[in-house]
Amino acid sequence: MIKDITLGQYYQTDSIIHRLDPRVKLVATVFFIISLFVVRGFTGFILAGLFLVFAIKLSKVPFKFMVRGMKAIIFLLLFAVVFNLFLTPGEPAVSFWKITITWEGIRLALTLTTRLIMLIMGSSVMTLTTTPNNLTDGMEKLMKPLGYIKVPVHEVVMMMSIALRFIPILFKETDKIMKAQIARGADFESGNLIKKAKSLVPLLVPLFISAFRRANDLAMAMEARCYRGGDHRTKMKPLVYKTRDRFAYLGMLIYLIITIFADRMIPL
Amino acid sequence: MLILDHLTHIYDHGTAMASTALDDISLVIPPGQFIGLIGHTGSGKSTLVQHLNGLLKPTSGNIYFNGADIHDDGYDKKHLRSKVGLVFQYPEHQLFEIDVFTDVCFGPKNLGLDKREIELRAYTALKQVGIDDEYFYQSPFELSGGQKRRVAIAGVLAMKPEILILDEPTAGLDPRGRDEILGQIALLKAETGITVILVSHSMEEVAKYVERIIVMNKNKIAYDDSPAKVFAEYKKLEEIGLSAPPMTYIMYALKEKGLAVDTKALTVETARDSILMALKIGNP
């Protein structure tokens, strides 16, 4: 189950998209998502789809890797389709027994699924081609203006990147504690909801204690290495825009203009 | 009696990331033996012990406990886990109850025993690991490192296992703590006749206690014999990144120089006696 979630995973290869500045990818993803919600007709969706396919091709990430990410949201998609298909009032297209499917419903269901699929895929292109570290660096740089209104940007981003570093360690730990308790006869699977919730105590208590111990150790190790927040700090890998990043911004802007205009001018 | 028949375990079987952790392992573990399972990190020993109580399922091969295949449909795994007790590395990390006694009760409680039996077992187990009554109603988190570990071991003992497996029970303890835990386990073995499997990466540590040593290397069994016979291969053990107990090196070096010492000596005391005897015979 956890393996199916491609969102947040990094796919290692060398491509132009991989080499782009993370800020470009973040901004582009936001603009792409905006474009998905601004367009109404199929012209827009076709253009957005073409753009997405183009980006995926450039990223050299296998297409099936992207599709695998869809498995995680398939229920959400089905749910949305069923609701829109059967519950949208309007001109009936098919009607049997007490159920009526309307043209508006079909249209809405189609728009919604297209939007969701493209949204997930678009964000996957970003996360699959950017290391988590690079991503947090980009976010720190982009959100810097928020520092002027006293948002602790550096601290928030540092917390995110530490969390990312410790997720695999805590997963391993959960697995180990679970096995240790199963070896003592614990049962995490059977019983009703209340019994199941209660059975989690022997797992959660040790897990929390361990997480706190790790946090304590880590804080000490960071202090010992002269960490004192974002001021005075230099960067080992500072973000610098290159020519390709400027072109990427330009390309993104052109895409946005063309898609929105075409969507309004040539309705399908 | 535990029998492993051509056991193979492959992690992520059938995917690109597949890696073999156990490669065709066959073993017989008769009741009452004191066994040392040795191998360095990544040799497969941890994966192996997790098969013994059914936590992991082999990719191929079978495990028989007292004659029954533990992966047969309808086999009672919970019962198996009470009979094959597994104490993980750093077992104190699994403690969670408000006091020591309640924590040790967790195992027997899961077996659905009645209250008196549960408490009797917890009491016996705590006594077996040498925890005094005064600690029974303290929080397990307030104990010293060595005490916590004993409480955790008692937590498994309270299920009355026939086989007790301990995965590196001395990790992170100081020398006295190490000796105390191992001494306690040896005492338990002597008193109850339980089968004990001690997992370790140090020959030196288990040499004194065990009657049989199984060495794992690269997911296979490299040696399975009496300590003396395994340590005689000390040069080959070096090649796979393990070392024999220090006494073995000394005794073999002395023998090479022509001194008639007993190369089987494992402890300082036996080595001392053997050297003294040889020297007196050598130069009267």
Added chain:
Amino acid sequence: MNIIKTQKLTFEYIRRDDEGNVEGITKAVDEVDIEVEAGEFIAILGHNGSGKSTLAKHLNAILYPTEGSVYIDGKDTSEDGNIWEIRQIAGMVFQNPDNQIIGQVVEEDVGFGPENMGVPTAEIWERVSESLRAVGMYEHRKKSPDRLSGGQKQRVSIAGVLAMHPKCIVLDEPTAMLDPSGRKEVVRAVRALNDVENITIIFITHYMEEIIHADRVFVMDEGKIAMTGTPREIFSRVDELKGLRLDVPQITLLAHELKKNGIKDLPSAIFTVDELLCALKIN
């Protein structure tokens, strides 16, 4: 000038019961006076709870003395203005390899210290490469720490401290959670730093085999320094060590036993098989 000097260093903490009432005061470190010269390799021994970890944390200004004082390179750790300089001069490596690696890539972790110190980007890269080479981890620089063995992780941690160009490195039981080959890796790396770069080393452990190369050994017990001397001097006092819940290497113990039982002319502490053969005159 001494790189480390403590004067009557005492550290107390207050024990409280469940309601938060004061139960008593524990002296974790009790009037400790030590002096360490630049370039020395010092080992600190002691059983768990003897106060050795607490002492170590004072050398990096993570803890401050309740009474007495600590001077690192002549600077008083109790003065606020000195903290960052002291933490740079005396680097620290901890026990658990997983809980001290911050970066998601080896080289980024090693760069963390210099980043915090405000070292310019180009120099950070130089320091990172140098430090990783010094501990033999350069070829692993692009890897995720999760893919390394315990010994390799600890060497990365050492490199992370080294990149801050310290004069002294304090290692608080760096080998306690490692397997024998990992322990050897770490000890080898630390000895090389002491020999080649002349960095002062404070090495805390309870594995006796790891300290035989130290210049001096301090043995701690109940917050006090119970014994000091060269490894040979310390290990010749077998019975005293046993009283302090410590061991001696088995070969040293064997020589000690042989001496006690009739072979009078053995030297007081023997560390290797060859030394024993030599001393027994059977070559």
